[in-house]
Amino acid sequence: TQLLEQSPQFLSIQEGENLTVYCNSSSVFSSLQWYRQEPGEGPVLLVTVVTGGEVKKLKRLTFQFGDARKDSSLHITAAQPGDTGLYLCALQTFSGNTPLVFGKGTRLSVIA
Amino acid sequence: GAGVSQTPSNKVTEKGKYVELRCDPISGHTALYWYRQSLGQGPEFLIYFQGTGAADDSGLPNDRFFAVRPEGSVSTLKIQRTERGDSAVYLCASSRQGASDTQYFGPGTRLTVL
Numbered sequence: 001t002q003l004l005e006q007s008p009q010f011l012s013i014q015e016g017e018n019l020t021v022y023c024n025s026s027s028v029f030s031s032l033q034w035y036r037q038e039p040g041e042g043p044v045l046l047v048t049v050v051t052g053g054e055v056k057k058l059k060r061l062t063f064q065f066g067d068a069r070k071d072s073s074l075h076i077t078a079a080q081p082g083d084t085g086l087y088l089c090a091l092q093t094f095s096g097n098t099p100l101v102f103g104k105g106t107r108l109s110v111i112a
Numbered sequence: 113g114a115g116v117s118q119t120p121s122n123k124v125t126e127k128g129k130y131v132e133l134r135c136d137p138i139s140g141h142t143a144l145y146w147y148r149q150s151l152g153q154g155p156e157f158l159i160y161f162q163g164t165g166a167a168d169d170s171g172l173p174n175d176r177f178f179a180v181r182p183e184g185s186v187s188t189l190k191i192q193r194t195e196r197g198d199s200a201v202y203l204c205a206s207s208r209q210g211a212s213d214t215q216y217f218g219p220g221t222r223l224t225v226l
Contacts, residue, residue: 004154040219040220041217041219041220042116042203042205042217042218042219042220043155043203044217045214045215045216048214088154088155092211092212099145099157099160099168099171099211100155100157100211100215101157102147102155102156103154104152104153105154
């Protein structure tokens with residue numbers, strides 16, 4: 001059973017376009033993290049969202065945590081080729097000491 | 113500062129052989145994690161160390177997989193009698209104290225079993 005569903009699986013857009021990717025779970029979770037992974041590298045943490053309804057911004061990236069703490073979205077404004085990569089969401093359950101559970105990711109390609 | 117390092121970066125082996133993958137965590141980090149990432153998938157948890165002991169090994173797929181961290185720093189993931197299905201990128205991560213702290217990932221070891 002896939003605990004986290006990410007959509008879309010693949011996304012190819014032109015430089016300057018906006019996009020949103022989604023992360024959904026059937027379970028409530030204590031916190032959710034977004035990572036970006038480039039080829040040949042490990043995932044790098046972008047943000048952690050903890051509070052239902054929380055919105056965090058990181059330059060052109062906006063992260064939102066759903067009110068019910070079961071879903072999250074990542075919106076990128078005016079995408080750049082440097083945004084290309086695999087975007088992963090990961091959750092921790094309420095026990096706090098469990099390792100991360102990752103979704104399959106959204107593979108984003110931004111074409112100049 | 114130095115991040116998490118993993119060696120080798122690539123490993124090609126034949127079916128049935130034994131392999132060891134090494135992880136050097138960030139200095140002072142007490143928690144260390146191993147994940148496996150297959151093609152088109154997100155990382156999948158294998159094992160978590162707190163100091164020298166395995167706090168959670170529930171992700172190890174079977175008894176061919178074993179990991180150690182004898183001095184609470186470097187860790188080695190050992191795979192016996194490798195199978196083609198073991199081919200994947202093996203990622204290591206470390207965090208300052210526990211699983212609720214930020215995890216920093218290494219670049220991974222790409223294992224190919226022929």
